Amino acid sequence: MDIRELKYFIEIVKKKNFTLAAKNLHISQPALSKTMKNLESELEVQLLDRSDKEIKLTEIGQLFFVQAEAVLNAFDSLKASLYDQSKLNKGEVIVGLPPVIGSSIFVKVLTTFKESFPDIKLHIIENGAKMVExxxxxxxxxxxxxxxxxDENQFEYIPIMEDESVLVVHHHHPLAQREAVSIANLKEEEFLLLDKTFMLHHHVVQYCQDAGFKPNxxxxxxxxxxxxxxxxxxxxxxxxxxxxxxxxxxRQxxxxxxxxxxxxxxxxxxLNREQYVTHVMKVFIDHTVRTVATCE
Known part of the structure; x- marks a missing residue:
């Protein structure tokens, strides 16, 4: 059994289909099937239930899948750490960034990072916070x-900045004359909210419920x-x-x-607590925290 076989096995489980998995792995479907049969023969267990069109895991296969993912993640972290030590300020980092955050504070972070670290490739994937997780x-x-x-049991959290969310109303709205409002003041209002992929959506709903009403x-x-x-x-x-x-x-x-x-x-x-934090990841984190601090 080797890392290649574990990768093949995990891809089959994710795709639930030998043909689709083989296509993603850039090998032939017969070769993939043979590799899995050899793996099962070596382990003397049946990992995959092939009785239906959709591939399923056997009971022992489910246990093996969990361990295989852990081994593969550990292997990838080992490779990353070795590469990290040899390359230092070279490499790439992939960052998940909600648009509502990116548009407000990250423009300067991204531009100055590119200027300061031209050999680090920065990839931004825009998604709501739920999808980022x-x-x-x-x-x-x-x-x-x-x-x-x-959820700090599952993830590590590193603070960048703190501000507040505010109410936005039409300038002729009755509440527009107030210096401040409470959540309870909004019980009869019709809400226009960021969708459920944004954490702010869930925070607003929760605080309204805590105030004794369900937001409309x-x-x-x-x-x-x-x-x-x-x-x-x-x-x-x-x-x-x-x-x-x-x-x-x-003005409206x-x-x-x-x-x-x-x-x-x-x-x-x-950060994923199970993932190795590379040098370039640390560089981007430190640069972001410093840059945002100078803008506040």
Whole structure:
């Protein structure tokens, strides 16, 4: 049994099909089938149930799959650490970044990082925070940037900055005359929120429920600027992080603080506790924290 066979086995399980797995692995389907039969013969167990069109794991196969993934992850971490020591400020890092965060604080981070570390390739994948967590857990990205709180039993969290989320209303809205509002004041409002892939969506819903009511969500979007435009047309109210609104110039909207400040906007890095943190990952984390601190 070798690493190649483990990779083949894991790909078959994920695709649930020999043909699709073989295509992804760039080998022939008969060769892949033969490799799996040889592996099962060597281990003297049946790992795969081939009785249906969709490949399934046997009971022993499920146990083997968990261990195989752990071994493969450990092998990849070992390779990364060896490469890391030999290359230092060379390599690449893949970062999952929600658009609502990227547009507000990461423009300067990305441009200055490229200038300071031209030999490090930076790949940005834009997704909502929920998808960032999913991609990090599955090894599709190296780092995630999310809004706290997070599950710190599963992930390591490194704070970047803290601000607050605020209420955005039409300038003729009755609440526009107030210096501040509470969550309870919004019980009768129609909400325009970022969709469920964003942590802020879940935070707003939770705080409304804590205040004794279920928010009336009229519309959801992945585009914060679209929500602002809807508010400007007096279609409802929204809650957004204050930093992203600093660049908005629209006289039809009014921004109001929420008190008590229950909707803090805490942004930080998310790391998989099972993953090796490479030198280039540390470089990007340190650069980001320093750059954001100088902008505050």
């Amino acid at each position: 999913h991609n990090l857990y599955n090894g599709k990205i190296d780092l995630g940037v999310v809004i706290a709180p997070v 969500i009229l519309f959801e979007s992945s585009q914060w600027d679209f929500l602002v435009e809807l508010v400007a047309q007096n279609q409802g109210v929204t809650i957004l992080p204050r930093p992203i609104l600093s660049r908005v110039e629209n 909207i009014h921004i109001i603080p929420i008190r008590p400040n229950c909707l803090k906007w805490k942004v930080g890095f998310l």
